[in-house]
Amino acid sequence: MGTFHSDKSVLHGITVVVNTNGPKVYVGRCDDEDDVAVILKDADVHEDGQNGKSKAQYVERAAKFGVWKKFDHIAIPRSEVTSISRLGDVKPEPVKAPEPPKVLAAEAPKPADPKTIIALTENAQVEVRRLIAEQNKPGLGLRLGVKGGGCSGFSYKLEFDQKKEGDIVIPVTDFNVYLDRKSTIYLRGISLDFQTGLQGKGFVFNNPNATNTCGCGESFSV
Amino acid sequence: MPYPEELVRPMRLELTSAGVKELKTAAEVDTFMAEKTGTAVLIVNSVCGCAAGGARPGIKLALQSIKPTRVATVFAGQDTEAVAKVRSYMSDIPPSSPSIAVFKDGELVHFVPRHMIEGRDPKTIASELVKAFEANAVAK
Numbered sequence: 001m002g003t004f005h006s007d008k009s010v011l012h013g014i015t016v017v018v019n020t021n022g023p024k025v026y027v028g029r030c031d032d033e034d035d036v037a038v039i040l041k042d043a044d045v046h047e048d049g050q051n052g053k054s055k056a057q058y059v060e061r062a063a064k065f066g067v068w069k070k071f072d073h074i075a076i077p078r079s080e081v082t083s084i085s086r087l088g089d090v091k092p093e094p095v096k097a098p099e100p101p102k103v104l105a106a107e108a109p110k111p112a113d114p115k116t117i118i119a120l121t122e123n124a125q126v127e128v129r130r131l132i133a134e135q136n137k138p139g140l141g142l143r144l145g146v147k148g149g150g151c152s153g154f155s156y157k158l159e160f161d162q163k164k165e166g167d168i169v170i171p172v173t174d175f176n177v178y179l180d181r182k183s184t185i186y187l188r189g190i191s192l193d194f195q196t197g198l199q200g201k202g203f204v205f206n207n208p209n210a211t212n213t214c215g216c217g218e219s220f221s222v
Numbered sequence: 223m224p225y226p227e228e229l230v231r232p233m234r235l236e237l238t239s240a241g242v243k244e245l246k247t248a249a250e251v252d253t254f255m256a257e258k259t260g261t262a263v264l265i266v267n268s269v270c271g272c273a274a275g276g277a278r279p280g281i282k283l284a285l286q287s288i289k290p291t292r293v294a295t296v297f298a299g300q301d302t303e304a305v306a307k308v309r310s311y312m313s314d315i316p317p318s319s320p321s322i323a324v325f326k327d328g329e330l331v332h333f334v335p336r337h338m339i340e341g342r343d344p345k346t347i348a349s350e351l352v353k354a355f356e357a358n359a360v361a362k
Contacts (some may be wrong), residue, residue, distance in 0.1 A: 016334060
């Protein structure tokens with residue numbers, strides 16, 4: 001199926017990955033291309049290693065859900081472009097939901113020291129404190145969890161909530177983090193950060209145990 | 223700025239004539255999303271010929287094979303309040319139009335972003351949607 005506009009390049013209207021001979025890779029909707037430049041709309045750019053992700057890892061993530069646009073319109077000099085490919089042709093590795101751990105009857109789960117389960121960076125603590133204060137509800141804390149069966153099979157949950165029966169409570173200075181017991185299996189060792197940067201603001205989960213991270217649920221916009 | 227309604231109407235009709243319910247307000251979206259039982263398909267329609275031009279006939283084709291419990295659509299760039307509300311239910315996924323979301327018992331189980339639609343013919347879009355629906359919404 002070709003382009004919808006006969007006066008534009010064959011990639012017009014197609015979301016493409018534009019790789020460059022430098023550290024940058026762009027993803028955006030191709031408006032046009034010629035010998036001078038590749039023009040993208042609603043585009044994002046990633047630098048190799050940014051947020052701990054290589055170019056390939058960034059593209060793989062973009063292929064699952066798309067990108068948050070950073071530019072309405074950008075022209076990339078043709079001299080820097082090494083390849084242009086359709087994002088829709090990138091085949092991301094499927095992310096499988098972890099199998100629920102098999103617990104033998106004799107192996108009752110041992111109570112965990114809550115403080116060893118998760119950590120919040122200073123930035124995350126400041127932002128959580130601010131958001132809780134805004135809501136002005138006594139007892140309100142941060143609930144973290146995971147849910148299976150999401151769009152990639154496994155995603156994080158982050159919300160503000162009151163303590164529920166059976167929750168593991170992690171005190172963090174002047175507020176509490178609440179975890180349901182099932183989620184602690186997946187959250188152990190995780191740290192929650194709050195990042196502000198060119199790609200926008202958001203909570204970011206850093207999971208040292210994850211072999212794959214998916215776009216969905218890794219970062220939550222606020 | 224929204225397109226003239228007379229230009230958009232045929233694009234709305236293309237889906238509504240196939241039994242897709244149109245949601246024009248945030249309240250209608252909330253009502254649609256509040257029903258958690260069964261399978262639901264939610265389509266973000268768009269005027270974009272490069273992608274939505276193939277998506278609409280592809281979806282119509284797919285709906286001949288799959289029978290979601292509920293299927294609805296919002297129109298990007300036109301019904302902005304409804305579209306923003308839909309996106310609030312998928313706030314960790316970048317905005318994308320056209321796009322197709324598949325829910326099972328209220329949980330998002332599959333998402334087809336614009337880049338998986340554009341440049342593909344309706345038959346391919348339909349067949350991939352049917353496959354994904356059966357794998358994610360029916361089989362589980």
